[in-house]
Amino acid sequence: MTLSTFTLQPIGFVRTPFSETSQISKGIGAKHTREGTLEILPELEEGLFDIEGFSHLFVIWVFDRSDDYELISRPPTDNRPHGVFATRSPRRPNPIALTVVRLLARDGNRLTVRGVDMLDGTPILDIKPYLSSVPADELERGWIAEVESRSGGGEDRQWSDRG
Ligand SMILES: C[S@@+](CC[C@H](N)C(=O)[O-])C[C@H]1O[C@@H](n2cnc3c(N)ncnc32)[C@H](O)[C@@H]1O
Numbered sequence: 001m002t003l004s005t006f007t008l009q010p011i012g013f014v015r016t017p018f019s020e021t022s023q024i025s026k027g028i029g030a031k032h033t034r035e036g037t038l039e040i041l042p043e044l045e046e047g048l049f050d051i052e053g054f055s056h057l058f059v060i061w062v063f064d065r066s067d068d069y070e071l072i073s074r075p076p077t078d079n080r081p082h083g084v085f086a087t088r089s090p091r092r093p094n095p096i097a098l099t100v101v102r103l104l105a106r107d108g109n110r111l112t113v114r115g116v117d118m119l120d121g122t123p124i125l126d127i128k129p130y131l132s133s134v135p136a137d138e139l140e141r142g143w144i145a146e147v148e149s150r151s152g153g154g155e156d157r158q159w160s161d162r163g
Pocket of ligand 1: 022089096
């Protein structure tokens with residue numbers, strides 16, 4: 001039988017310096033350099049065995065403070081609309097997010113990482129080692145490459161802005 005609905009439980013929560021989305025940098029060239037902590041539930045700590053050898057991790061998490069979705073998004077990086085699945089919008093049908101972070105240290109069930117872009121207290125669904133496998137010369141960046149080649153693009157807007 002194939003499941004058509006799923007119930008997921010957080011494996012932990014992220015501690016970050018961000019209480020408001022406006023504190024998180026956005027737009028072309030935005031750098032995510034702030035540190036945070038992935039606090040994994042104590043009963044799942046054994047699942048972190050051998051993670052220290054990886055420099056970078058995928059963190060899969062939930063946009064738990066998004067309350068709706070839009071199939072057409074207007075990213076802060078561009079004034080033109082794009083389909084939600086061609087963006088990283090927080091307002092998506094399944095509010096799932098993916099961030100690549102640098103692993104700096106482990107202390108038991110706590111991972112110190114750099115590169116967080118989520119609000120404090122955000123639930124974590126999963127962590128996986130980041131292994132890049134796409135050669136740089138094969139990577140195509142779609143509409144983002146067009147925006148990068150233009151100047152401007154509304155870097156100060158937020159995802160929740162309309163218009
Ligand atoms: C553009 S999304 C990208 C997230 C992730 N790197 C990805 O690609 O799926 C990041 C933005 O989501 C918003 N955000 C962060 N944490 C959130 C949360 N817990 N619930 C809802 N929105 C959140 C903030 O506006 C933040 O700048």
